[in-house]
Amino acid sequence: xxxxxxxxxxxxxxxxxxxxxxxxxxxxxxxxxxxxxxxxxxxxxxxxxxxxxxxxxxxxxxxxxxxxxxxxxxxxxxxxxxxxxxxxxxxxxxxxxxxxxxxxxxxxxxx
Amino acid sequence: xxxxxxxxxxxxxxxxxxxxxxxxxxxxxxxxxxxxxxxxxxxxxxxxxxxxxxxxxxxxxxxxxxxxxxxxxxxxxxxxxxxxxxxxxxxxxxxxxxxxxxxxxxxxxxxxxxx
Numbered sequence: 001x002x003x004x005x006x007x008x009x010x011x012x013x014x015x016x017x018x019x020x021x022x023x024x025x026x027x028x029x030x031x032x033x034x035x036x037x038x039x040x041x042x043x044x045x046x047x048x049x050x051x052x053x054x055x056x057x058x059x060x061x062x063x064x065x066x067x068x069x070x071x072x073x074x075x076x077x078x079x080x081x082x083x084x085x086x087x088x089x090x091x092x093x094x095x096x097x098x099x100x101x102x103x104x105x106x107x108x109x110x111x
Numbered sequence: 112x113x114x115x116x117x118x119x120x121x122x123x124x125x126x127x128x129x130x131x132x133x134x135x136x137x138x139x140x141x142x143x144x145x146x147x148x149x150x151x152x153x154x155x156x157x158x159x160x161x162x163x164x165x166x167x168x169x170x171x172x173x174x175x176x177x178x179x180x181x182x183x184x185x186x187x188x189x190x191x192x193x194x195x196x197x198x199x200x201x202x203x204x205x206x207x208x209x210x211x212x213x214x215x216x217x218x219x220x221x222x223x224x225x226x
Contacts, residue, residue, distance in 0.1 A: 004153075034214070043115070043202055043217030044154070089154060098167065099144070099215065103153035 003027045004092050006102040014110050019077040021105050023090030026071065030092035030100075035064060035075050038087045038104070047088070048075070080109045113137065115218035117203050123224045124193055132188040132221045136205030143180055144206075144215060145188050149199040157201075160186060161208070193225045 005024045013019045023033070031052050036044035050057040050064045050073065057064050063076045077084055090102040116135045124130050136143050145157040156170040160180040171177070175193075180186035190197055200222050204215035 006153075036217075041219070043204070043219050045217065046214040049214070091154075098156050098159055098170070100156070101146075101154035103151075 002103075003100045004090055004102040006088075006090055006105045008105050009103070010106040010108070012108045012110060013080045015082055016079045019075075019080045019084065019107055019109065021075040021077075021088050021090075021107065023073045023075075023102055024071060025073075025090075025092050027092060027094065027100070028068075028071065029094040029097070031095050032093045033064070033066060033073050034091045034093065034099075035062075036089040036091065036101075037084075038089065044089055077107075080107075082109050082111050085109045115203055115205055115216050117201075117218035117221050119221060120219065121222045121224075123226065125226055126195060127192055129189065129191045130193055130223065132190075132201050132203075132223070134186045134188070134203030134205075134218060136184070136186070136203070137216055139183075139207070140205035140216070141183050141208055142206045142213070142215075143186050144204045145178055145186070146202045146204065147199045148202060148220075154202065157188070190223075193223075195225050198223055198225045 034049040035047040038044040066073045087104045141162045143160040146154040159167040175191045178188045200220040202220045204217045206213040
């Protein structure tokens, strides 16, 4: 059972435009959701998180939206930059349980 | 400051051999995690250490896999009698604590290839 799903394996966006990465989950017990970015040959790095009691969290060009009723969250990057090209992992966390990561979405920002 | 380090960065081994992977977490981080990322797959949880508590081994795929951690320091992941399907990137992460969803800091990973 895949608790965290990222149904788009890849996404291409023009520089300057908005990138929207989607994530769906099945575990209603998740307390936090996190987004990680991974460049080739490097470990994932934390990008932004959101608590399950919120519906939006913003940090610079990055905004995460949470729709609990739909069990859906999305990461918006605006404006997109070539340096944003990476694999983005969505993860869910429930207190007392382990982090569950999605399969990732590869974002390519085209100059 | 120093981040999470892992060694070796790459490991090629023959089927049936044992391998040992090492992780040095960030100093002061009580929580340590091992994950595996197979080609085209997401991060698969393997094992979790929290301080001196018994580790959560629920993600280990078989009894060929084991891990140790001494206190809040170095951890080693051992794979015995390696199989070709063990080929993957093995990632270690650490965090201050787990109970409040603390951000995990990942190492660069060890790329294991079993021939």
